[in-house]
Amino acid sequence: MDRIYEYLQMGGHAAFIWPALGLTATVLILMLVLSLHDLRTGEAVLRRLEATRTPRRARRSPPDSHPEPNYEA
Amino acid sequence: MANLHRFANPNRFLRLSRAILPWSASLTVLLFIVGLYFALFASPADYQQGETVRIMYVHVPSAWIAMLCYSVMAAASATALIWRHPLADITARAAAPIGAGFTLIVLATGSLWGKPMWGTWWVWDARLTSVLILFFLYLGHIALSRAFDDPTRGARAAAVLALVGFVNVPIIKFSVDWWNTLHQPASVSRLAAPAIDPAMLRPLLLMALAFTAYFVTLLLLRIRAELTSRKIRALQLAQASAE
Incomplete structure (x- = not known):
């Protein structure tokens, strides 16, 4: 127990070393969380937008017909 | 160059990034576990700096990445301005917040290291000031690239800022040699043998x-x-x- 306490004291510099490591971890994790949040939010919006577009396409070309080439265009 | 052009295609890039991401993420976790073990437990205290040397294991890599990130941003900006690659603007815009994060770590950990070693949280010397300018350049890039309704105009203005600001990168690198600074000179160099004990170089690398x-x-x-x-x-x- 004494050895753990002594280690955590960091030779009397605990007040500088642990905040430095903690702050680094916080910024690194925050960057990952925000990047993943941006990606997931964007992908959800994109899925919604694409879902609203699909029926319009489906109306133009019925599923049993060959979509290409489109002679009407 | 022709090979690089292939990856400027966003769909091809997406496929490539999906293949790389699991590997880079796994490698990150593995390297952090081994690196932190050596940095916190299996390396000695410095004979002058004592245990505070452990701050170096996050401070120095953050500084390297902060400058690498700016170089990536400047290269992407040049590519965007010259060749108008669709992916180049996006890369520069994606890199800026990451660079700002790493630079924030450099400044904060440097301050926390400076207080017990130099007796001050901050000093306006060449190295510290040029890194602070790097942080402001990142913030400026983030603000400028989002300041226009038309993202293309924002990207172009931000690209010019990134290129002009690139002059700061060699200033940061050589500031400790060109001026008298409180900050110590480089201990790890490709041109000379590292002035650092292997027991400390291992966790640092x-x-x-x-x-x-x-x-x-x-x-x-x-x-x-x-x-x-x-x-x-x-x-x-x-x-x-x-x-």
Whole structure:
């Protein structure tokens, strides 16, 4: 127990070393969380937008017909 | 160059990033576990700096990545301005917040290291001031690239800022040689034998590799997020013009 306490004291510099490591971890994790949040939010919006577009396409070309080439265009 | 052009295709890039991401993420976790073990437990205290030397294992790799990230941003900006690659603007825009994060770590950990070693949290010497300017350049890039309704105009203005600001990168690197600074000169150099004990060099290099793998992971994630938001904008514009 004494050895753990002594280690955590960091030779009397605990007040500088642990905040430095903690702050680094916080910024690194925050960057990952925000990047993943941006990606997931964007992908959800994109899925919604694409879902609203699909029926319009489906109306133009019925599923049993060959979509290409489109002679009407 | 022709091979590089192939990856400027966003769809091809997405496929490539999906293949790389699991590897870069796994490598990041593995390198952080091994690096932190050596940095916190299996390395000695410095004979002068004592245990505070452990701050070096996050401070120095953050500084390297902060400058690497700016170089990536400047190269992407040059590519965007010269060749108008669709992915180059996106890369620069994705890199800026990551660079700002790493620079914030450099400044904060440097301050926490400076107080017990130099007796001050901050000093306006060449190295510290030029890193602070780097932080402001990142913030300026983030603000400028989002300041216009038309993202293309914002990207072009931000690209010019990134290129002009690149002059700061060699200033940061050589500031400790060109001016008398409180900051110590480089201990790890490719041209000379490192002035650092192997017992400390090992955790430093392991943490540098961990930070690099993490940077690659974050950059790929942010580029994918930017590509998604470009697709959303294109779809919204197409829908608005169809209505």
